[in-house]
Amino acid sequence: MTIQAYGAHAGDKPLEAMSITRRTPGASDVLIDIAFCGVCHSDIHQVRAEWAGTLFPCVPGHEIVGRVSAVGGDVSGFKPGDLVGVGCIVDSCRECAECADGLENYCNHMVGTYNGRTADAPGHTLGGYSQQIVVDERYVLRIRHAEDQLAAVAPLLCAGITTWSPLRHWKVGPGKKVGVVGIGGLGHMGIKLAHALGTHVVAFTTSESKRDAARALGADEVVVSRNPDEMAAQAGSLDFILNTVAAPHDLDAFLALLKRDGTMTLVGAPATPHPSPQVFNLIMKRRSLAGSLIGGIPETQEMLDFCAEHGIVADIEMIRADEINAAYERMLNGDVKYRFVIDNASLAG
Ligand code: NAP
Ligand code: ZN
Numbered sequence: 608m609t610i611q612a613y614g615a616h617a618g619d620k621p622l623e624a625m626s627i628t629r630r631t632p633g634a635s636d637v638l639i640d641i642a643f644c645g646v647c648h649s650d651i652h653q654v655r656a657e658w659a660g661t662l663f664p665c666v667p668g669h670e671i672v673g674r675v676s677a678v679g680g681d682v683s684g685f686k687p688g689d690l691v692g693v694g695c696i697v698d699s700c701r702e703c704a705e706c707a708d709g710l711e712n713y714c715n716h717m718v719g720t721y722n723g724r725t726a727d728a729p730g731h732t733l734g735g736y737s738q739q740i741v742v743d744e745r746y747v748l749r750i751r752h753a754e755d756q757l758a759a760v761a762p763l764l765c766a767g768i769t770t771w772s773p774l775r776h777w778k779v780g781p782g783k784k785v786g787v788v789g790i791g792g793l794g795h796m797g798i799k800l801a802h803a804l805g806t807h808v809v810a811f812t813t814s815e816s817k818r819d820a821a822r823a824l825g826a827d828e829v830v831v832s833r834n835p836d837e838m839a840a841q842a843g844s845l846d847f848i849l850n851t852v853a854a855p856h857d858l859d860a861f862l863a864l865l866k867r868d869g870t871m872t873l874v875g876a877p878a879t880p881h882p883s884p885q886v887f888n889l890i891m892k893r894r895s896l897a898g899s900l901i902g903g904i905p906e907t908q909e910m911l912d913f914c915a916e917h918g919i920v921a922d923i924e925m926i927r928a929d930e931i932n933a934a935y936e937r938m939l940n941g942d943v944k945y946r947f948v949i950d951n952a953s954l955a956g
């Protein structure tokens with residue numbers, strides 16, 4: 608079927624309206640009418656070819672929510688009318704140790720929701736800045752929030768799981784002091800989730816204007832990282848730091864804030880490397896520097912259910928699809944509180 612989408616034909620071209628095709632749903636497929644799609648900073652990195660290997664045309668979008676409109680004959684978990692989500696993964700090998708552990712995000716054959724190799728035209732996957740998507744039910748998530756929250760649920764599908772997975776893996780909870788660095792789409796979800804997990808949260812921002820807003824999200828303390836005195840006051844005090852910053856920066860400034868045996872996990876994925884940290888900043892306190900990639904399908908469902916139970920959604924600003932290029936510029940200037948979400952009904956014209 609042919610549908611409307613928004614995407615780019617080259618890394619140096621703006622996004623524009625385009626027609627794309629979706630495969631006819633197979634036996635295990637779910638056809639989803641996309642209601643809303645969140646706008647992740649990874650969309651910018653990918654569509655502008657800042658990371659290696661972007662395939663064009665590129666239709667970004669991996670924070671997808673909508674309603675099931677049809678299912679294949681073998682689908683048992685979903686029926687037409689269900690509220691569902693699709694995150695960053697639409698396929699994987701289903702056989703390796705990672706897939707068996709429900710960590711499809713680390714499968715060597717993971718297929719991304721956009722820019723992943725597929726047999727479907729045009730040979731790579733096209734994402735959620737589009738009217739509909741066809742996804743195997745193994746990679747479809749159930750949404751238990753109220754329908755009027757649907758737009759604000761969309762960012763949970765990437766920003767939510769990318770912060771939830773490391774917070775859970777490194778056992779963040781009561782009695783721990785946790786830093787969240789960079790208060791954008793990911794960071795604001797990191798603050799909300801860490802707060803809901805019962806931990807003491809310190810938000811680190813470069814933006815003085817976010818000082819009060821970060822407290823409203825659930826931060827117990829807010830540090831403006833450009834202020835050396837505020838940074839020094841946190842030295843050696845944090846158990847864990849989740850670093851979401853989308854640009855290269857001095858990691859040592861944050862490693863120095865970890866306690867003995869503390870860990871800083873990077874989820875931000877800048878196009879150019881960070882300056883390498885000082886070895887002594889790691890060895891003197893047995894500190895760890897780690898990374899984490901989105902999350903697996905079972906833990907994404909766990910996060911969605913936790914958020915439904917605790918009334919957690921993203922703070923969003925809704926846009927039309929034809930406002931996407933301006934939205935990207937605002938994101939690059941840190942001018943969004945905290946996630947743009949496309950109203951996919953605007954794709955109809
Ligand atoms: P975003 O909404 O643009 O937020 C990034 C935040 O980083 C900004 O709001 C800003 O917060 C801070 N920042 C400080 N200096 C910056 C600079 N020079 N340029 C840009 N940001 C700066 O982005 P996002 O959607 O949260 O994504 C953040 C990063 O995570 C991106 O690199 C994205 O590709 C990556 N990502 C990784 C995964 C994964 O699986 N690991 C998944 C999704 C996204 P303050 O104003 O508070 O300083
Ligand atoms: Zn993302």
Ligand code: ZN
Pocket residue numbers: 699700701702703704705706707711714715716
């Ligand atoms: Zn696998």
